[in-house]
Amino acid sequence: MNWNFPAGNFTLRLPLVDQDGAALYDLLKEQTRVDHIPRLAMSVEAQALDELRRMAMRFETREAAFWLVEGAYDQQLLARIGIQKINWMLSSAQLQWELSDAADLPVLQEVMPAVLNFCFAELGLHRIEMRLRAGSEPHEALLQQLGFHYEGCLPAQVEYNDSSVDMALYSFLASDRD
C-alpha cells in the first residue's frame, strides 16, 4: 500500500526522520498552531526530531499515521495532518491537524477529501473523529465547512496549564460522502 498520495495542488507524504526536522519545527514552534490540541509549542529543534521518531514508531505499529502536506510545486510544508488511536476493531480513528497560516479552507477543501478517502477506501475505516479544545476557532468552523458533524462536548478530558479542558467532538463517517 502506498501511504503517500496527491491531493490536487498538494501532496501528502509520510515524514522522513532525517529530512523533515527543520520544516516540522518551523510549523510546530508557534503556540497558535497547537492550542486547539491543546499542547505546548516546540521550543527547540531537537523536539521535532523526537516527534519524527515517535511518529515513525507509531506508524510501525499502525497505531497512527501522520502526513506532511506540501505544495506540489514549491514543496513548502503547509500542515501536518494525521490519524491516531486507530481502532481496527471499531473501524475508527482520531484526526489531528496542525495548520500553517497558508492552510486555509480552500487548501483543506482539496486536501481533506483525499485524506478521508484514503482512510475509508484504503484503510477500511468507517468513522473519523476529531477532538479539539472546545471553542477553538477557526478550527471548529473549518471542520463544519468540511462536512464534519458536531457531536457534543466531552468535559474535563485533558489537564493542561492547571486547567481541565473540555474537548469538542466532531465526526465524519464513510457514509457522509454519499
Added chain:
Amino acid sequence: MKFTPELSFSGGRVRPLTYDDVDALFELYQQPELPGQRVLENKDNLVRMVDLSVQMAATQRGMMWALEVDDHIIGMVSAFDWQPSLLRTMLRVDGLPQLTLAQRSAALKTCMDFMADKYHLRNFGYQWIEGQNDAIKTMLTDLGFQQSALMRDAWRSGEQSFANVVQFNYVLDKKKPVAGRLGENSDINPGQNLNAADHSNGGDV
C-alpha cells in the same frame, strides 16, 4: 499487594475476581448486553481476564469487580481507559437479567466513590450503546451523569453494521489532588497499595 478492594453496597457487594469465578463469569458472558457482542465460547479467556484484572489494577489502567448479590455473581463492574494523570476513567456494568437497575446503580456508585476517594478521579464516563436497555440512561442521569455527546456509528455491532453511542460523563465538583510522591502525605496521596494506605473504604474490610 492488594489493589482491588471488596466494597459493600445496599443489597450486595463488589469484590476482586478470582480463578474460582471463571464458571460464574462464563455464565455471565453467555448473555452479553452489548449489541453485536458475541457469546463467549472459551473459558480460557476468562482465566486470562482474571490475570488481567490484577495487572490492570496494579498499573492503574483499569479495575474489575465481580458484582455479587446473595453470594452469587450476577454482574461485573469495570473501570477501563483509566487515565490517572487526567483524573478520569470510563465505567461499564455487565449484568445478568436478574440484576436490577437499583443494584446496578448502587454498585456503580460504590465503585465511583472508591475511585474518587482513593485515586482522586473526578471524571467518570459511561457509554450507552444504542440497543441497550433505555432505562440505563435514566439510571445514569439519576446518579448525576450528564449526556455529553452522541457519537455516530462509534460502536461496531456487526461486520458492516454500527450503532450510535451516547456518552455520559459525571464530573465531580471537588478539589484536585496536590502533587507529591506516591505514598507521600497519605491523606492526599495515599498511593496504590491498599494494604499500606490509610483508607477508610478500600483497605482490608
